[in-house]
Amino acid sequence: MARKSIKEKTPTEPITTVVAMRLYIAGRAPNSVKAIANLQAICRQHLKDCYRLEIVDVCEHPRRALDDGILVTPSLAKLSPRPGANVIGNLSDTSSVLAALGLQAIPQT
């Protein structure tokens, strides 16, 4: 099931809204730990205090992940502002995370 729906947005747009995200992880597994660290670094640098992050451990709450249509972890879901977007993996690719969060256009290659 492809839920990736990243839309382009101009990078000059000021951030005025709070970005709500949910990160699905698997306990202290390596990629999950990396994903948390990578996301926190991105948030610190680009969102300051304008974000709300909920971390869901799928080992503790598998039902929540299944109900939300999550197939693998780590997986980041942007909830608001719309449009929503998903990023899969340990979030080491900063540009695709920024693009998903609507903070920067996807680099044209």
Add this chain to the structure above:
Amino acid sequence: MTPAPSAAAEQLTPDTSEAAFRAWLRRLVTGAAELEAFDAGQIDAVMDRDSGSAVLLPEAQTALHDSNRIVLSALDALPGEVCVLDSRGGVVMANKAWRTAGTAHARAGLDVRAGEDFFAACRDVPDGERGYAAQVATGLHQILTRMSQTVRCVYVCHASRKRERFTLTMTGIVSDGPVNALVTREWNGEERSATPAPTTAPRRSRPVTVAPARAKNHLLAALPAKEYARLSTGLEPVTLTYGDVLYEPGETMHDVYFPSDCLVSLLTLVEGRRALEVGLVGREGMIGARLALGATTSSVRALVQGTGTAMRMKSARFLTEFRRLPALQHVLFQFTDTLMIQISQTAACNRFHLVEARLARWLLMTAERMASNEFHLTHEFLADMLGVRREGVTVAAIALQQRNLISYRRGNITILDSAGLETASCSCYRYVIGMGSQVRESAPPGYTSGR
């Protein structure tokens, strides 16, 4: 924590190669982005819909196992006796010092081991220790339901023909997920005095000290310390969930409830199906006050409308305490009077006032009792509460929204302007508030003094 393997995973034989396991996992992954990340080695777990659980990849399993082992080794290295419990009271681990001391004391006195249930251990104690174990179980319940952060209990057990005393300290480990608990045990030596063990009988004194959580419920908080301490031995913290029905009309009330942070609607049923809210009870009151007036059955449906916690007490115990404690009688009479004012005013309001003003009143009352300006409810639910059709609620909600008093989106209501909403509400809201405070002010000194 490693999840239980799925049914499909269990079918794999122990000598199945990692490649076969990976191939099975790969079949669960269908999306292109997921597949790409899977192949890049950026995935820790795959969700298995059949078993409803997360299946960890081998690398993640190894890493988690290693990190658990480090934590367990660290706890084992501690000189103090430590036991870690999960959110249901299951024993996750008991460290080496705990196990060694337990063996030295012939496994007496709640000497649980990994995989066992701490609550079951509290139930399965010799007769002479039942009182102590009950206090420990109550304390642990308070920790796991976030009613207390730390509870300390003294326990006397019979170990190797001696009476040994120890202190259990239970502390909540609060994280984003459910609350777990850390229990430490400190042996205080042989108990020489012939102090009788506490029993669960209400008249006995309690040598065990469980610090009762400060009552969030206003009725309990208004009781003098001595009366509250006496009452608290019969109170049990429970979580009430949205949609729970505590009583149906005509049903015997087996328990009474003192809401801490939940909200309960009192609904009158017409022709056995159509419901209309006649009262709303939160932390300022109790459910089952009719018992105090001599009734044994409920006249209304008590429906939990806001999830939260409450203190529950058996009806028989409540009646015993009610007859004995004048302070409890006083606060209950006060509350019953306020509730009667609310019910009669609601009846008049439903007949004479416009839906918009009634909706504003209802939202203010709910916000006050929930101590929150944001809650989730549907049009259908509101229609039932106000005794009108859904369309009526929609029109009223839109009108309040257009005046920027509330925001209503997909069942999420946020009160944006409380003062404005109060102006928009009917006079009933101010009347009930006014009468309620008059009743409280008329209370004789001493009864309403906090602890």
